[in-house]
Amino acid sequence: MSKRFVAIWFRHLTTDRMIRRRPDLGDVPFVLAASERGRMMVKAASAPANARGICAGMVVADCRAILPTLQVLDEEPGMEEKLLTALAEWCLRYTPIAAVDLPDGLILDASGCPHLWGGERAYLKDIIARLRGYGYDVRAAMAGTIGAAWAVSRFGKISPIIDSGGQAEALLPLPPAALRLDQAILDRLTKLGLYQIRSFMNMPRAALRRRFGQGLLSRLDQALGQEAEEIQSVRPVEAYQERLPCMEPIRTAPGIEIALKQLLERLCMRLETEGKGLRACVLKCYRVDGELQQIDIGTSRASRSVGHLFKLFELKIQTIRPNLGIELFLLEAPVVEDMPVAQDALWAVCDSNEAVIAELLDRLGGRVGMACIHRYLADEHYWPERSVRAAVSLQEKPATEWRSDLPRPLxxxxxxxxxxxxxxxxxxxxxxxxxxxxxxxxxxxxxxxxxxxxxxxxxxxxxxxxxxxxxxxxxxxxxxxxxxxxxxxxxxxxxxxx
Amino acid sequence: MIRQLQGEVLSLQGHKRAAGSDRLRTGLGPLEASFPDRVFPTGAVHELLSFAAEDAVATNGFIAGILGSLMGQRGACMWISARRTVFPPALKVFGIEPDRIFFVDLNRQKDILWAVEESLQCDALTAVVGELSELSFTESRRLQLAVEKSKVTGFIHRYSPKSRNTVACVTRWEVRPVASVLEAGMPGVGYPRWQVQLVKVRNGKPGSWELEWSAGSFRHISRRSFAISEFETRKAG
Known part of the structure; x- marks a missing residue:
């Protein structure tokens, strides 16, 4: 499956939000300003102000000279990030991987999602229409790479949807700024008369590297899909997750136990086929009233035994407050380790003993806390207080021998x-x-x-x-x-x- | 005839006769004569009482001595207590690898009892030591039921209990330190020596002995040799 990315550009992110909050500002030219080096600088300008030639980076006094009726409001620092994170979380309805692209954009990994909306055009249209409905002035584009989608969303003039493989062609007429370059490199490119990507895209790489550094080449490669680029999703996808929606809200402990058992069976079956075992597990219960209740357990060695994990959870089920009822159960395994297939061989007496002991320790640790359980190894110190240290795992063997030549008190x-x-x-x-x-x-x-x-x-x-x-x-x-x-x-x- | 009947009664009471070859060697010597079937009862709960810090450490030493032979090369043990005082390196002298003991430190008596019971049900362990002060008859009965299934040996060390109430444990011990004895004229402190009193034992004969822990095993000090060495030291001193 080819990768598809959507880049969303909020042209007036903070001012649009201001208008959403204060609808009376809708048609009034206003700016958000903050004090910088003893003068007020424009941080963001609304669309009507933009139309009068006022843009971010100007001094407020100059803007007042251009437009005496200009309204100046205080800027809240850090607002963009907060706003974009919230918007990225809202975008999780379109794809499980949505990332913030500071200062004014979002990147969605749409691979395998658009067909659910009936095609890429409808998908993109839905995103834009909804965001515009909320009052955000957005542009969006879809392409096979993050770089190309970003470029087309900001600078594209023809079509917002670029087929995978068509990135090079789409980039040709765009200005170099579409490649997300530093201002210094952009200035140098302009100075040399390279106003479009087409004018330098096919130049020898060695010459480009010598004049503009590796940054330009890697941005170009990223846009063309020759170099990988990663995005950091706002909510990382849990690789091992099972969900159980309920028709009727669950309110009783036996009901929760049944749900938990079902989820554990599914999760453990999956872990078994992949040869893994879990070290930590979280049960999240979404209540009807929107609250989240959760209980978590940890194990001292990788496990995928339903019975054992259920016993660990059982000790904590009574801490869940179902109130009006739970409508969705989510079981996640955030920490997963490789676990060899259980070998019930005749000679593996010691190992099976160890597994049983590990399960016992988990049960004890689940109720009273793992911090209460210690196993000690010899440490190379002469002072009695320091001659032992706590072992970190069940399998850890002592690195030094226990000494018995000197008398030590019991x-x-x-x-x-x-x-x-x-x-x-x-x-x-x-x-x-x-x-x-x-x-x-x-x-x-x-x-x-x-x-x-x-x-x-x-x-x-x-x-x-x-x-x-x-x-x-x-x-x-x-x-x-x-x-x-x-x-x-x-x-x-x-x-x-x- | 009577011995055969006794054996049958014991097996009905849940005391399993150990096979001749793998009889447990605790090195307790003449003490073993007072146990049913002349072997230290494993898969049972033992109760040990102590009333002072000095007695408590002697009691723990006695437990450690028995644990050493119980655990052998690969056993594992759980040591559950409220205020842990045991210093792991010292266990090496009693033939125990200190890293094969799990120490569980809990605050509430209720938690300790729960942890002891839970551990006694786990048949992968060799022994469980629980240090607490109070134990009611019902609670001890629960512990006894747990070991009957799993065959784990339990030691309940009761430090300064309010009363010597009856409990369902197989034995009740009281251990006190006694002065060590050295070869005549030698300076220093001798091997640990305890007055071990078997106050109660089910189907056995209670008694009192003096034991010494030397060279990795128990050594019984008979009255006469004790008297002689005492006499000699006095003469020398």
Missing amino acids: HLLPCPELIQVTVPIPDYPPMQFHYKGRLHQVKKADGPERIEQEWWLQMGLQRDYYRVEDEQGARYWLFREGHYGSGEPQWFIHGFFA
Whole structure:
């Protein structure tokens, strides 16, 4: 299927909107102006003002000299973009891919759409007629490339519809400005007397590149369809989406569950044929009153099991407020990953276990949040707080071995707690210490194990760790922070040994 | 005759006899005599009580020791708690690869119970450890029903519970740390040593033992050898 693009040009975008808002301005020449370098500059002029020779870029004082009755209104900055985005969203009725083309246009990817309106001419006519009906002064053109459609919409004089393959011919009589070039290049072209595209289109490319740079050549190639050009749609199309419109509004939880099951079955069937699995999924419920309710789930590994995904959603269904009823369900999978075909082989015991565990983690994460679930890997740090890090995925293997040569407490306090000690100096373990209002007599002790400040982090003083046992037989991990030489060092408790 | 009948009663009560070859080796030594069928009950829920931070860590050490032999080379475990204190690298000493444990940190008791029950139903896990304070009889019954299907071993560690209420768990343990014992004249702190009390056990004999965790396995300290080593240290000291 050949590509077809529609370029729409709003000749008086902001002023037309002003008239839509204030119909009394309809026949009055007015301009939208903004202050720039201490003077008022015209940003947009309405059609009647244009007719009197007033255009954007002039100084308001000059315009007043031309036309004393001219009305000057303040310009709202950023209005074009807002307006064009809204118009692009409105244009989604014509095609799923509609992009904003600042400052005054829209680009629609119409490939495969015009036949629904009974042909390209009717399609284009419908767009123009409706937009004009809203009061926008538009010109539109359709061509096989974005560049050609843009050129013809602005500068074309003969036909707004250019067949695929006819771009070169259509471009010939147009001025160079139709190629969306920089002002500097346009000036140079005019200076050389190249007023039409035909005068330089067939020149040797090397000569064009040398004089005007690569920009001109790539714009020409884009217009002729020899170089690809991408547009950014206002609403990206979800590749994996299923929709279920309902004849009667759905208001009950069982109804939502049935709809969800149907959608999941369809989506998972599609994922299965394409060898994919989803990592995130969103159920959008469009209510009768125009409100949108949505619930989303995430999985810790790619999945396409209806039962599992349904269980994840089931935990959240009660958060949907159907009010008067839901008329459209939309199931989208924004994150999709390749997933090999499930192999229920006899020897793949470990993998299937992993899948079951992943499903369990998803269920837990779905209810209490994934942030609550951790798996730890060893990290190359000496400080106990930093010697573990959270694993990011279920499959991640530890990069370094777990060390078991140094004694580490089974319980580690989240942060060391200050204790009062009685201690012979310099390098002896405490004889007794106070912790949580109880005095512990140290009977046995081991240490010190010095853990230095890690030079690549430069945080904290060095610690001397002692393993001590009190008269009850309980074992603790204490440390002294810093040396004796510099002030009174403090003692902390950092953990409990089994 | 009586032993045969006992075996039948046990199998009717849902206690499955382990095949001779893959009998679980927990290294608990004389403790195993007090279990039904002389083997540590897997696929059941065990209850452990502790009342102080020092007891809690000894209890977790005892759980970790059993977990090490339960998980073996490829098992996975879920550790669900409110205020997690376990420091993963320390588990290596108990023969566990710390990266095969999933730690779930939850705030509400209700969520913990739900997560424990949900995990106990998942037969891909080897064991589930839940740390909470209160457990009613009904709740424990639900957990027991969950493991009967999935054969996962559950450990419910109750830290400072309000009362020692009856629950439907197979055993009830209380573990306390006791002073470690060193070879005469050696300085430092010895191997972890605990007073393990089996308060209740279904179809078994309760008792109390002293265990030490040394060289990657449990070692039972019999009264006499304990007395001798104690005597020797005193003499030396």
